[in-house]
Amino acid sequence: MNATETLIQEVIVTTRHPEGRVHLAPMGIRRHGETIVIAPFRPSVTLDHLVASGCAVVNYTDDVRVFAGCLTGRRNWPLTAAARVPAPRLAEVLAHSELELERIEDDPVRPRLICRSVFAATHRPFQGFNRAQAAVVELAILVSRLDRLPADKIAAEIGYLRIAVEKTAGPRELAAWNWLMERVRDPHSALSSASADR
Ligand SMILES: Cc1cc2nc3c(=O)[nH]c(=O)nc-3n(C[C@H](O)[C@H](O)[C@H](O)COP(=O)(O)O)c2cc1C
Known part of the structure; x- marks a missing residue:
């Protein structure tokens, strides 16, 4: 391929x-x-x-x-x-x-x-790779599949992704990580607004 x-x-x-x-x-x-x-x-x-x-x-x-x-x-x-x-x-x-x-x-x-x-x-130059950004994207993908993935797989992946966040995140990455972790802890939180359009 x-x-x-x-x-x-x-x-x-x-x-x-x-x-x-x-x-x-x-x-x-x-x-x-x-x-x-x-x-x-x-x-x-x-x-x-x-x-x-x-x-x-x-x-x-x-x-x-x-x-x-x-x-x-x-x-x-x-x-x-x-x-x-x-x-x-x-x-x-x-x-x-x-x-x-x-x-x-x-x-x-x-x-x-x-x-x-x-x-x-x-519009703006690429700023270089950031591991916390990649970790947040990975967590976002996990969150989009929460209902289909086994809990132990989610916990293991979060344990690994968290390392990059703790080492390399800025404020935007930390905010994004925390929003997603709230959803992991409570999958039904804010569900109605998550699907809302404008
Ligand atoms: C990084 C990332 C990539 C995604 N890629 C896809 C994709 O290619 N196709 C898809 O259907 N959903 C994808 N998803 C999940 C969707 O964003 C999510 O399910 C969304 O609600 C799609 O449905 P919608 O068009 O009704 O909003 C992705 C999610 C993330 C976090």
């Missing part, structure tokens, strides 16, 4: 339903040049919005609070208009790409949305 087939980048996808509702969700995307593949598991608001509107924005951010926030009912991140598509982008991003939906490879579990980047911009 070719490496570009497997590289997945963890981003925030913003979508806007034609009737106006905006949605933010962490997603893993694959890029092949100007083609970007988004693969949401059904059911998915991102999928519904993308199919209805034909567009989305991929936000490249190192603010892991947005990833943790989307999973813990904190979706109220500042947005701004995109240049070419009706879906907004996050106001604070390293870079973003504006997408138009080209076609759907349908699937009952996880359709693949094949999109084309029609506009891209860089």
Whole structure:
């Protein structure tokens, strides 16, 4: 398998339903040049919005609070208009790409949305890797699967991820970690707002 087939980048996808509702969700995307593949598991608001509107924005951010926030009912991140598509982008991003939906490879579990980047911009320089940010993203993925993973696996992974947080986190990473840990301790906390759109 070719490496570009497997590289997945963890981003925030913003979508806007034609009737106006905006949605933010962490997603893993694959890029092949100007083609970007988004693969949401059904059911998915991102999928519904993308199919209805034909567009989305991929936000490249190192603010892991947005990833943790989307999973813990904190979706109220500042947005701004995109240049070419009706879906907004996050106001604070390293870079973003504006997408138009080209076609759907349908699937009952996880359709693949094949999109084309029609506009891209860089706003701030990449600051280097940070282990706590990676640990928060890993914990966010665990939290998004809490109902499907065995408790001992979750506890073991948190024990390992915590080391990077304790050694390398800044205030944003610590806040994001703590929001996710609240959810691990009480999986039903803030559930209603976690699924809320604006
Ligand atoms: C880093 C990260 C990557 C994710 N990637 C995906 C993905 O590729 N597809 C997916 O369906 N959910 C993914 N999730 C989980 C979704 O963000 C979450 O389930 C969300 O609610 C998706 O459903 P929605 O479109 O209805 O918001 C990811 C979560 C995280 C934290």
